[in-house]
Amino acid sequence: xxxxxxxxxxxxxxxxxxxxxxxxxxxxxxxxxxxxxxxxxxxxxxxxxxxxxxxxxxxxxxxxxxxxxxxxxxxxxxxxxxxxxxxxxxxxxxxxxxxxxxxxxxxxxxxxxxxxxxxxxx
Amino acid sequence: xxxxxxxxxxxxxxxxxxxxxxxxxxxxxxxxxxxxxxxxxxxxxxxxxxxxxxxxxxxxxxxxxxxxxxxxxxxxxxxxxxxxxxxxxxxxxxxxxxxxxxxxxxxxxxxxxxxxxxxxxxxxxxxxxxxxxxxxxxxxxxxxxxxxxxxxxxxxxxxxxxxxxxxxxxxxxxxxxxxxxxxxxxxxxxxxxxxxxxxxxxxxxxxxxxxxxxxxxxxxxxxxxxxxxxxxxxxxxxxxxxxxxxxxxxxxxxxxxxxxxxxxxxxxxxxxxxxxxxxxxxxxxxxxxxxxxxxxxxxxxxxxxxxxxxxxxxxxxxxxxxxxxxxxxxx
Numbered sequence: 001x002x003x004x005x006x007x008x009x010x011x012x013x014x015x016x017x018x019x020x021x022x023x024x025x026x027x028x029x030x031x032x033x034x035x036x037x038x039x040x041x042x043x044x045x046x047x048x049x050x051x052x053x054x055x056x057x058x059x060x061x062x063x064x065x066x067x068x069x070x071x072x073x074x075x076x077x078x079x080x081x082x083x084x085x086x087x088x089x090x091x092x093x094x095x096x097x098x099x100x101x102x103x104x105x106x107x108x109x110x111x112x113x114x115x116x117x118x119x120x121x122x
Numbered sequence: 123x124x125x126x127x128x129x130x131x132x133x134x135x136x137x138x139x140x141x142x143x144x145x146x147x148x149x150x151x152x153x154x155x156x157x158x159x160x161x162x163x164x165x166x167x168x169x170x171x172x173x174x175x176x177x178x179x180x181x182x183x184x185x186x187x188x189x190x191x192x193x194x195x196x197x198x199x200x201x202x203x204x205x206x207x208x209x210x211x212x213x214x215x216x217x218x219x220x221x222x223x224x225x226x227x228x229x230x231x232x233x234x235x236x237x238x239x240x241x242x243x244x245x246x247x248x249x250x251x252x253x254x255x256x257x258x259x260x261x262x263x264x265x266x267x268x269x270x271x272x273x274x275x276x277x278x279x280x281x282x283x284x285x286x287x288x289x290x291x292x293x294x295x296x297x298x299x300x301x302x303x304x305x306x307x308x309x310x311x312x313x314x315x316x317x318x319x320x321x322x323x324x325x326x327x328x329x330x331x332x333x334x335x336x337x338x339x340x341x342x343x344x345x346x347x348x349x350x351x352x353x354x355x356x357x358x359x360x361x362x363x364x365x366x367x368x369x370x371x372x373x374x375x376x377x378x379x380x381x382x383x384x385x386x387x388x389x390x391x392x393x394x395x396x397x398x399x400x401x402x403x404x405x406x407x408x409x410x411x412x413x414x415x416x417x418x419x420x421x422x423x424x425x426x427x428x429x430x431x432x433x434x435x436x437x438x439x440x441x442x443x444x445x446x447x448x449x450x451x452x453x
Binding site: 051 | 159429431435
């Protein structure tokens with residue numbers, strides 16, 4: 001556990017601040033913010049924190065099926081490639097802003113990229 | 123191996139078994155979802171402090187109320203567990219006093235028994251003899267006289283508030299729920315600045331949180347913005363101004379969104395309360411924010427203060443939904 005990506009990134013404190021910075025970018029991006037119009041952002045961010053903890057190997061596990069189901073309502077609302085790219089861009093910018101080392105950013109972005117087909121329901 | 127006490131039953135929790143596993147194995151009807159600590163559907167609370175790993179991802183205020191995720195909880199000692207929503211009327215309070223705060227808002231002072239525990243800013247449900255149920259926020263920290271104060275806006279055709287206004291007498295007893303909600307002060311970051319924004323009787327929880335923070339010697343700045351349409355709709359102004367003279371850290375901005383003339387300039391800010399608050403502070407990084415009152419204001423402000431730098435976990439809200447305050451209890 002001690003050398004998981006989660007620990008290398010800085011554990012729960014780092015994940016918490018990453019989620020705050022990330023959603024500040026997302027909610028100011030006119031191309032994607034409408035997907036969150038009726039979202040309870042407090043719950044959304046709590047879930048995202050728990051999800052990233054899992055994705056980075058902190059604890060628990062998730063499946064592609066979970067990703068698919070979670071994003072299906074958004075796909076129905078028109079979630080497309082360009083939106084995925086925008087969100088991924090905000091994630092990368094967040095990590096870079098936090099001073100995360102380039103190799104770790106690459107590792108995170110590879111995990112994010114691996115969700116592409118499930119998120120977009122392809 | 124630990125024993126779980128849940129709704130008058132005891133369950134043996136085997137080693138390496140979670141609370142959720144134990145309850146599901148015994149066919150207890152309990153909500154759950156991902157079983158991975160993500161969805162928070164299986165959140166419960168305990169009398170004892172739960173294991174730390176069962177509280178990962180929860181807000182500080184939830185942790186302090188011993189909330190935990192059943193799917194992440196492997197107890198090492200016995201736990202008394204209860205559901206989060208304790209809306210049953212397990213307490214009874216007695217009316218101590220009633221007085222007008224302004225033309226349409228009443229202060230209702232109640233006396234509670236020793237087994238009622240609360241924090242200023244939490245809310246309770248009260249029930250009339252006709253089973254009309256309403257939620258009200260507590261506007262004072264616990265005191266040795268076992269009193270709680272509520273601010274009750276008397277609405278035209280409001281059945282509950284009319285009952286309080288016209289029928290309720292000193293000495294009457296009212297059924298009451300446990301204290302609910304996570305909109306209250308915690309002293310884990312005493313240096314943080316506090317932004318308190320409320321409309322109308324949204325002042326009740328904020329006035330309680332304010333007094334609690336001062337009593338616990340909060341170090342950071344505290345700024346209360348209270349908004350209403352007209353000057354006569356605001357209340358407790360003298361009491362709050364008195365506190366401002368006593369505490370250097372405290373600021374108070376009463377705001378008027380309606381009738382405003384030259385005579386108001388020295389005492390009131392002009393504009394809607396959230397606009398005034400947002401134009402006062404451009405950077406809310408590391409602030410803690412409490413938003414109470416009109417649901418629209420609360421929702422809008424949540425996004426705005428977040429974008430201005432406040433962390434989502436540092437934003438506490440109590441939206442006074444008329445619909446959710448109008449819970450009819452048929453039983």
